[in-house]
Amino acid sequence: MPMTSSRGKALAGTVTVPGDKSISHRALMFGLLTVGETRITGLLEGEDVINTAKACRALGARIERTGPGAWTVHGVGVGGLVQSAEALDFGNSGTGCRLMMGVVGCHPIRATFDGDASLRKRPMRRALDPLELFGVRVVAQGEGGRLPITIEGPRDAVPVVYESPVASAQVKSAVLLAGLNAPGVTSVIEKEATRDHTERMLSHFGASVTVTPHGAHGRRIDLVGQPELKPAPVVVPADPSSAAFPLVAAAIVPGSDVTITGVMMNTLRTGLITTLIEMGAAIEQLNPRIESGEDIADLRVRGSRLTGVDVPAHRAPSMIDEYPILAVAAAFAHGTTRMRGLHELRVKESDRLAAVADGLAAAGVDYAIDGDDLIVEGTGRAPGGGTVATHMDHRIAMSFLVMGLATDQPMSVDDTGFIVTSFPDFIPLMRRLGADFA
């Protein structure tokens, strides 16, 4: 469904965004890999995560929803997965698909992975390459290592030391999850530290995992295979990648004053907040606390005069999903914002570099792409008046709806249908803050 957003009054109020998508996928998968009952609260009930729950069921878990965001998983344990007769369909979700390839990888079963038209375009060799080192066999794959893909796990998996060629938490996690059912120590070396939710959850469920610094920005993770995971409750904090939308909306709409409660502040996820503060955004972190091993805080943000900044490439993993909405903030800043090292944006739900560029063009904003860098020329205002093609990409849809709240003329997006993958109540939540979406 198309939608149009228009400039109106200042945004105001206090909201809570849904649970973190990365942690929600992992909580279900760890539940599957644990014998006994795993209780999850605050689970993101978006389509991506629901597809992961369905796949966990197909692989042997009993999963119940006991209330809003409250789920219990009765798992089968590491080594206990059952073969599914049906293909596992991950819809729009790279995380669900790639992590589950790791979960299944070292089990001696056959599994077929599939997804929607967007996911079928995304590269999967980045997960299959390391899985083959464990002894996993790729039985069938689409052209260029695309979905649908069938793999078969070995009877005698061997542990792996893998230096990841891409800064990707999905690849790192696939390797670690596969290493769970290989004897001995599996290690991943990453040149750039990426989100560490898998490592944290491995410890939380009783596995032996050590993390050591590697080089200037990287890490080495060593995991002892074939542990008996112990059920542990998971409280999912609010998703900083979803908080990004009301956060930027409040920063660019003059006079706004919005508080977003209980947002996860894991420093491997807070690159956008760091950048917005550098740009001059009035963001206060209130009531900092630790819940379920994650730092969280309430974020108060007010309408701000933003200035263009240079965003270093090494910050990209800590805000990889936030560049579309940062580009929107940059359009309303005064001066040039250069975002460096964005090559990974080309392999998300859409080619986000191209989709953002087209969206900025539709809004009459000057920009340039220089190699892997996006340069936005902000003038403090943007004409708007265009329609943005969202290409089955939730973040493109939400970013340009936010943009229309501050452009001179309304902005339209061609399809809001994919917002349900990560932020099902985005539209009502933004309307409660005063957003004019029609």
Ligand SMILES: O=C(O)C1=C[C@@H](OP(=O)(O)O)[C@@H](O)[C@H](O)C1
């Ligand atoms: O591990 C995860 O939960 C995620 C990792 C990131 O992907 P990459 O690992 O491909 O960078 C991110 O874009 C995705 O939304 C969630």
Ligand SMILES: C=C(OP(=O)(O)O)C(=O)O
């Ligand atoms: C890239 C994203 O997700 P995934 O890779 O799981 O599809 C995202 O949510 O922005």
